[in-house]
Every structure is written in structure tokens, then in C-alpha cells.
Amino acid sequence: MKIVVCAKFVPDATADRRFRPEDSTVDRAGVDGLLSELDEYAVETALTVKEAGDAEVTILTVGPEQAADAVKKGLQMGADAGVHVLDDAIHGSDAVATSLILSKALAKLEADLVVFGMGSTDGGMGVVPAMVSERLGLPAVTLGSEVTVEGQTVRIRRDGDTASDTIEGTLPLVLSVSDQANEPRYPSFKGIMAAKKKPVETWSLADLEIAPDQVGGASAWTEVVEVTARPPRSAGTIVTDDNGSGAAELVEFLSTNKFL
Amino acid sequence: MSNVLVLVDHTAGKVRKTTAELLTIARRLGEPVAVFIGDGVSDALPVLGQYGATKVIALTNADLTQYLVAPKAEALQQVAAKVEPAAILISSSTEGKEVAARLAVKLDSGLITDAVDVTAGDGGPVTTQSVFAGNYTVQAKVTHGTPIITVKPNAATPEAAETSPEVEEFDVTVSDAAKTARITESKPREATGRPELTEAAIIVSGGRGTGGDFGPIEAFADSLGAAVGASRAAVDSGWYPHAYQVGQTGKTVSPQLYVAAGISGAIQHRAGMQTSKTIVAVNKDEEAPIFELVDFGVVGDLHKVLPAATEEVTKRKS
Numbered sequence: 001m002k003i004v005v006c007a008k009f010v011p012d013a014t015a016d017r018r019f020r021p022e023d024s025t026v027d028r029a030g031v032d033g034l035l036s037e038l039d040e041y042a043v044e045t046a047l048t049v050k051e052a053g054d055a056e057v058t059i060l061t062v063g064p065e066q067a068a069d070a071v072k073k074g075l076q077m078g079a080d081a082g083v084h085v086l087d088d089a090i091h092g093s094d095a096v097a098t099s100l101i102l103s104k105a106l107a108k109l110e111a112d113l114v115v116f117g118m119g120s121t122d123g124g125m126g127v128v129p130a131m132v133s134e135r136l137g138l139p140a141v142t143l144g145s146e147v148t149v150e151g152q153t154v155r156i157r158r159d160g161d162t163a164s165d166t167i168e169g170t171l172p173l174v175l176s177v178s179d180q181a182n183e184p185r186y187p188s189f190k191g192i193m194a195a196k197k198k199p200v201e202t203w204s205l206a207d208l209e210i211a212p213d214q215v216g217g218a219s220a221w222t223e224v225v226e227v228t229a230r231p232p233r234s235a236g237t238i239v240t241d242d243n244g245s246g247a248a249e250l251v252e253f254l255s256t257n258k259f260l
Numbered sequence: 261m262s263n264v265l266v267l268v269d270h271t272a273g274k275v276r277k278t279t280a281e282l283l284t285i286a287r288r289l290g291e292p293v294a295v296f297i298g299d300g301v302s303d304a305l306p307v308l309g310q311y312g313a314t315k316v317i318a319l320t321n322a323d324l325t326q327y328l329v330a331p332k333a334e335a336l337q338q339v340a341a342k343v344e345p346a347a348i349l350i351s352s353s354t355e356g357k358e359v360a361a362r363l364a365v366k367l368d369s370g371l372i373t374d375a376v377d378v379t380a381g382d383g384g385p386v387t388t389q390s391v392f393a394g395n396y397t398v399q400a401k402v403t404h405g406t407p408i409i410t411v412k413p414n415a416a417t418p419e420a421a422e423t424s425p426e427v428e429e430f431d432v433t434v435s436d437a438a439k440t441a442r443i444t445e446s447k448p449r450e451a452t453g454r455p456e457l458t459e460a461a462i463i464v465s466g467g468r469g470t471g472g473d474f475g476p477i478e479a480f481a482d483s484l485g486a487a488v489g490a491s492r493a494a495v496d497s498g499w500y501p502h503a504y505q506v507g508q509t510g511k512t513v514s515p516q517l518y519v520a521a522g523i524s525g526a527i528q529h530r531a532g533m534q535t536s537k538t539i540v541a542v543n544k545d546e547e548a549p550i551f552e553l554v555d556f557g558v559v560g561d562l563h564k565v566l567p568a569a570t571e572e573v574t575k576r577k578s
């Protein structure tokens with residue numbers, strides 16, 4: 001079985017994330033980046049399936065030069081190979097364009113099982129898996145909190161707002177997993193050394209037969225009009241509880257602000 | 261005026277508040293046309309009319325509800341082909357977002373998700389999104405195809421505008437390809453009797469500082485008529501179900517009042533609550549980062565402060 005994990009390179013959430021003033025796109029070069037933490041759960045799922053049977057795991061990322069780090073992290077965790085789609089024309093792509101690039105690459109890789117995270121930690125739209133499923137005409141089982149693969153059947157448990165559902169589909173298929181699905185492993189020293197010898201291919205848009213004007217900022221179907229930093233919240237009142245005074249003052253605050 | 265499609269979010273005809281919000285927003289952009297999928301349209305009709313739907317398109321094909329999201333996107337595509345809407349508004353639920361994602365590909369249209377506001381602009385709707393854990397506000401618009409926008413709960417205050425919409429039954433065909441993933445079992449969650457987390461006006465959340473006892477959190481929430489939320493630390497410890505997690509990998513909430521008790525205020529938690537109108541925290545560590553956000557904070561033990569506050573609130577309310 002050929003498993004491909006789609007993994008995104010994102011700016012570190014704990015660093016000072018910002019936008020490029022010139023085109024309102026995310027500054028991916030000036031801020032430290034890493035494999036989106038939520039995609040680690042997807043890598044872990046793929047590795048678990050591989051260990052239970054016979055499979056090859058490829059990490060696929062679309063992103064700038066430094067996005068190679070996301071591929072590397074996946075390889076260190078235990079994936080077998082990597083593909084990095086890298087092309088200057090991709091900069092500024094929106095979700096629809098990103099899903100086009102991923103779909104073309106996935107078709108070329110002839111994936112049986114495509115694994116996604118629940119959402120990136122930067123854009124966080126949570127829509128790319130559904131878009132890829134739509135484009136490839138493959139079934140999608142999304143947001144699995146528990147995943148089992150038996151033969152050709154993939155079954156997940158999805159914990160929704162009103163119910164906990166069991167959902168299944170047949171390979172080839174698109175799967176996304178939540179952060180409840182597993183506990184992603186840390187790369188071992190052996191894994192880190194082994195990763196250096198694993199094959200990573202870099203593909204351009206031309207390799208995927210995508211015209212440069214089909215993707216990227218200039219042809220994005222969404223346009224950012226304005227970006228504003230949120231004004232810091234004005235400093236509030238902080239009191240220290242002394243034998244019940246905290247509760248009294250809290251209730252007084254709630255009452256003054258008409259919450260009672 | 262041009263039509264604006266609103267996908268109705270409901271359970272068996274009981275319309276969710278988010279739909280009233282969408283209809284209110286749709287009226288800023290054109291004439292709201294509600295698309296109702298499933299059973300119960302007659303129950304839903306009064307509410308849809310109250311918030312200004314000029315027409316209700318009802319789709320009852322059983323395949324639409326049995327097979328997850330793909331058939332719903334197909335149905336909306338067929339409706340859109342007929343109605344030629346100026347925009348399509350869908351709730352930002354997990355299902356809503358997936359329907360929207362598929363529809364964007366089908367209609368060759370741009371998609372904006374998680375809008376916290378939508379206004380009419382010169383060249384179509386202008387959306388406001390709150391991004392990067394609420395640290396930035398982005399205004400954006402769709403520049404290609406039919407603008408598809410998913411809207412977060414509480415993005416607008418529902419305003420009534422009584423109409424008496426006609427119901428139009430609409431026949432859709434669902435392809436076999438859209439039926440390939442299916443729900444084989446569904447276990448409904450027990451109702452708590454509390455407001456829905458994403459729709460609540462007040463939320464009281466507990467974190468690791470509860471030490472596993474959510475009693476004081478629930479009691480305080482009930483005194484205020486609030487929903488209960490939890491941090492991931494509390495959820496991961498098994499103290500509260502994941503459905504109540506607030507934050508990046510849980511729910512994003514934007515209530516009038518958010519009370520964080522025993523929660524430190526990590527960036528991923530802030531991502532889910534930073535846009536709340538008023539923020540209150542109870543934490544025994546005066547250095548806790550949550551205090552940077554608050555309008556009112558109590559440095560103290562939640563196990564003492566909350567029960568005393570609950571008692572006082574109950575007294576004042578009676």
C-alpha cells in the first residue's frame with residue numbers, strides 16, 4: 001500500500017507570527033517554521049498503519065525552500081520518502097490553489113491512502129482534505145479520533161458536537177485525523193541518522209503540468225483587503241482574594257456589567 | 261435584488277441560532293434564500309420567515325442525509341446553478357466547512373472560512389476574519405466565481421424581519437461517487453441542559469487548576485446560565501469531554517463573557533477565546549499569562565472563589 005501524508009510547513013505559533021507588509025501574505029521566511037504540529041498526528045497514523053502491514057509512507061509538502069524541514073521531520077519520525085513541491089509561482093496560493101497542487105502530486109504518486117492533519121496551525125481552515133477528495137473523486141473520512149485499517153476498509157470514530165459517529169470508506173481514500181487520534185512519536189537518534197539517506201524529490205509546477213498562472217497570489221480567488229494587528233486589550237482590574245473578598249468583588253464586577 | 265443562499269443548520273427541523281445570524285447577514289447582501297436539507301421543513305419555516313428568508317428551497321432526498329457531506333455539496337451546486345446567487349453563506353461547523361470546501365471546487369469559486377463579520381462591499385461581500393490566535397484581523401473578499409463564505413457563530417445579532425416565504429421542493433440527484441463514505445453507527449451525546457458552547461452568551465471554563473473537580477465550574481456556570489468549557493490539559497486528563505475543549509484544536513468561542521478558572525492562558529487556548537467581549541480569570545498564580553487578557557481577574561484559589569461567587573450570584577438573582 002502506498003500512503004502519502006500531506007504535511008504543511010508553518011510559522012512557529014509561539015514565535016511572533018506576522019504578515020509581509022508588501023503583499024499581506026504570511027511571513028514564512030522571516031519567522032522560524034516547523035512541521036505543523038497537527039500534521040504529526042497524520043504522520044503517526046501512517047506509521048502505525050505501515051507497522052501493522054506492508055506499506056510505504058511518503059511525506060508530501062507544498063511550500064517554500066525551508067518547507068524541506070517539514071519533510072525532514074516526517075522522515076526522521078520514520079517515513080520512507082519525501083516530495084517537496086517548490087516553485088516561486090506558488091507564493092500566495094489560497095486553499096483552492098493549494099488543493100490543486102496537492103491533488104496533482106497525489107495523482108502522480110498514485111496514493112492508496114492520503115492522510116491529512118485536522119487543520120494547519122496557521123491558516124487553520126480545515127478544508128484542504130475535503131477539496132482534495134473532491135478533486136480526486138476519492139471518498140473522504142475526516143477528523144478521525146480513532147482509526148482502524150482492515151484490508152481495504154478504513155474506519156474512524158469521529159467525536160462530533162452532538163454524537164460520536166463511526167464512519168467508513170474503502171481504499172483508495174482520503175483520511176484526516178484529529179489530535180485525539182494518537183500520541184506522535186519523537187524522532188529517535190537512529191531515525192534522525194537514517195533520515196539523511198532517505199530519498200527526497202523536489203517537483204516544480206511544470207512537473208505537475210500546472211501552469212504558473214493557475215496558482216499563486218496573483219490568481220488567487222480570494223484577496224486580502226487589509227490586515228490589522230489587534231490592539232492589545234486594555235489592562236484590566238486584578239484583585240487578590242483575601243478570605244472571600246475576591247468572590248464579592250467578582251460578583252460586583254459581573255453585576256455592574258449586567259451579566260446577572 | 262440578487263439572491264443570497266443560506267444553508268440551514270438544523271436538527272430535524274429545529275433551526276440553530278447560527279442560521280438566524282446567517283439570514284441577518286444575508287439581508288445585508290441581497291435577498292436571503294434558505295436551503296433546507298432533510299426532514300422537518302414545516303417546523304423550520306416560521307423561524308426562517310421570522311429572520312427574513314424570502315424563499316425556502318427544500319431538499320428531501322434521503323441520500324442527502326445518509327452519506328455525510330459530499331451529497332450536500334452536490335445538492336448546493338445544483339441549487340446554485342438554478343438560483344445563480346450573489347453569495348453562499350454556510351455555518352462554520354466542521355460539516356459546514358467541508359460542504360463549503362467541496363462546493364468551492366465544484367463552482368470554481370473562492371472560499372473564505374471562519375468569518376466573524378460580513379458586510380456588503382463594492383465588488384461583493386467583504387469578510388472579517390480573526391487570525392493567528394486572534395492577534396490579527398484580516399479583511400478579505402472573494403475575487404472569482406460565487407463567493408462562498410463560512411461564518412462563525414455570534415458573527416451577528418439575529419434581527420427579525422418577518423416574511424412569509426414560499427417553500428419550493430427541489431429535486432436533486434446524488435451521484436454514486438458522492439456516496440462512498442458513510443456513517444455506520446451514531447451514538448448521540450447526552451444532553452447537558454446547558455447552552456451550546458459556541459452559541460452561549462456566557463462560558464465558564466476550567467483547566468488543570470481544577471485538579472479534576474469540575475463541580476465548582478459547573479455550579480458557577482449554572483448560576484449564570486452559562487455553558488461549560490475546558491482547556492486541553494483538562495480534556496487530556498480525562499476530566500471533561502473533548503467536545504467542550506476551547507482553543508485551537510477545540511472550539512473557537514466569542515461569548516459576551518468568558519470566565520477562565522485554573523487556566524494559564526497558553527497561546528493555543530487564547531486562539532479559541534481571545535475575541536470574547538469580556539474576559540474574567542480566576543488563577544492562584546498572579547504571573548499567569550491569562551491575566552494579560554482579562555478585564556477582571558482574581559488571584560486566588562478557584563475552589564474557594566467560585567463556590568463563594570456562586571452563592572452570591574444565586575442570592576442576588578433570587
Ligand SMILES: Cc1cc2nc3c(=O)[nH]c(=O)nc-3n(C[C@H](O)[C@H](O)[C@H](O)COP(=O)(O)OP(=O)(O)OC[C@H]3O[C@@H](n4cnc5c(N)ncnc54)[C@H](O)[C@@H]3O)c2cc1C
Pocket residue numbers: 006007008009026036038039042060061062063093094095096098102115116117118119120122123124125126127128129222371372373391392400
Ligand atoms: C491567517 C490565514 C487566513 C487565510 N484565509 C484564507 C481564506 O479565507 N481562504 C483561502 O482560500 N485561503 C486562506 N488562507 C490561505 C490558506 O491557508 C493556504 O492557502 C493553505 O495552503 C490552505 O489552507 P490551510 O493552511 O488553512 O489548510 P487546512 O485546510 O487547515 O489544512 C488541512 C490539512 O491539509 C494539509 N495541507 C494544507 N496545506 C498544505 C501544504 N501546503 N502542503 C502539504 N499539506 C498541506 C495538511 O495535512 C493540513 O493538516 C489563509 C491563510 C492564513 C495564514
Ligand SMILES: Cc1cc2nc3c(=O)[nH]c(=O)nc-3n(C[C@H](O)[C@H](O)[C@H](O)COP(=O)(O)OP(=O)(O)OC[C@H]3O[C@@H](n4cnc5c(N)ncnc54)[C@H](O)[C@@H]3O)c2cc1C
Pocket residue numbers: 037038121466467468469470490491492493494505506507508509510511521522523524525526527528529532542543544545548560561562563
Ligand atoms: C498543536 C497544539 C494544539 C493545542 N490546542 C489546545 C486547545 O485547543 N485548547 C487548549 O486549552 N490548549 C491547547 N493546547 C495546549 C496548550 O498549549 C496548554 O498546554 C493548555 O492550554 C494548558 O491548559 P491549562 O491552562 O488548563 O493548564 P496549565 O497550563 O497547567 O495551567 C493551569 C493553571 O491553573 C492554575 N491553578 C492551579 N491550581 C489552581 C487553583 N486551585 N485555583 C486557581 N488556579 C489554579 C495555575 O496557576 C495555572 O496557571 C494545544 C497545544 C498544542 C501543541
